[in-house]
Amino acid sequence: MVVVLIAAVVIVIFLIFIGIYNSLIRRRNQVKNAWSQIDVQLKRRHDLIPNLVETAKGYMKHESETLKSITEARSKAMGANTIADKSKAESALSGAMSKFFLVVENYPDLKANQNFLAVQEELTSTENKIAFSRQSYNDQVLFFNNKIQMFPSNMVAGMYNFKKEEFFELEDKAERAVPKVDFSS
Numbered sequence: 692m693v694v695v696l697i698a699a700v701v702i703v704i705f706l707i708f709i710g711i712y713n714s715l716i717r718r719r720n721q722v723k724n725a726w727s728q729i730d731v732q733l734k735r736r737h738d739l740i741p742n743l744v745e746t747a748k749g750y751m752k753h754e755s756e757t758l759k760s761i762t763e764a765r766s767k768a769m770g771a772n773t774i775a776d777k778s779k780a781e782s783a784l785s786g787a788m789s790k791f792f793l794v795v796e797n798y799p800d801l802k803a804n805q806n807f808l809a810v811q812e813e814l815t816s817t818e819n820k821i822a823f824s825r826q827s828y829n830d831q832v833l834f835f836n837n838k839i840q841m842f843p844s845n846m847v848a849g850m851y852n853f854k855k856e857e858f859f860e861l862e863d864k865a866e867r868a869v870p871k872v873d874f875s876s
Contacts, residue, residue, distance in 0.1 A: 707843075708847060711843065711844045711847045712847050712851065714838065714844065715835075715838060715839065715844060715847060715848055715851070715853055718831070718834055718835040718838050719835060719853065719856075721831045721834070721835070722828070722831045722832055722835045722856050724831075725824070725827050725828035725830075725831040725832075726774070726828055726859075728824040728827065728828070729821065729824040729825055729828050729859060731824075732817055732820045732821045732824050733768070733777070733781065733821065735817050735820075736784075736814065736817045736818070736821065737765055737768065737769050739810055739813055739814045739817060740761060740762075740765050740784075740788075740814070741762075741765075742810045743791075743807070743810045743811065743814060744758050744761055744762065746801075746804060746806050746807045746810060747791075747795065747798075747801055747807065750798045750800055750801035750804070751794065751795075751798060751801065754794050757787075757790060757791055757794050758791075760787045760790070761784075761787045761788060761791055763787075764780070764783045764784040764786075764787040764788075765784055767780045767783065767784075768780040768781050768783070768784045773857075774856075774857040774858075774859055775857055777859070778857075778859050778860055778861070782861055788814075825859050828859050829858050829859060829860075832856045832857070832858050832859075833858075835855075835856055836855045836856060839853045839854075839855065840855075
């Protein structure tokens with residue numbers, strides 16, 4: 692009778708262990724899937740930027756430095772490997788794009804160009820998808836990191852060397868700042 696009870700306890704512990712391990716694998720795979728969604732949108736963004744720059748070149752002959760900074764920021768973003776590096780490079784690219792769109796305001800003919808408007812709309816849509824994907828990814832990272840740090844799953848995570856994942860965070864303080872609206876003029 693005691694042997695059966697001990698065997699039952701061992702089987703229950705083993706099943707709990709398997710359940711915890713499988714849930715850790717599921718969470719890790721959800722993080723990877725969420726990252727792949729961001730990666731798809733970042734690639735789309737990187738593919739759209741040359742079209743936008745090429746359309747603007749004809750109109751913005753005196754703004755070569757602005758166009759060059761976008762191209763350089765895009766190259767750095769495409770070459771980034773780690774999540775932290777991608778986060779930093781994508782923030783720099785966002786900053787370069789913001790400056791670009793500020794300069795575009797000085798070119799009414801460019802703002803009216805249908806090709807430019809179409810690419811700008813696609814880019815805006817992609818930026819929204821990136822923001823949504825980043826939120827989803829960070830949620831999955833939070834769930835995963837909580838799982839590997841909470842008892843009893845932290846014991847299984849430690850045994851199988853599960854590591855915390857990095858959040859995809861904004862580096863640019865300007866993106867975090869609340870825009871100031873002034874209707875006084």
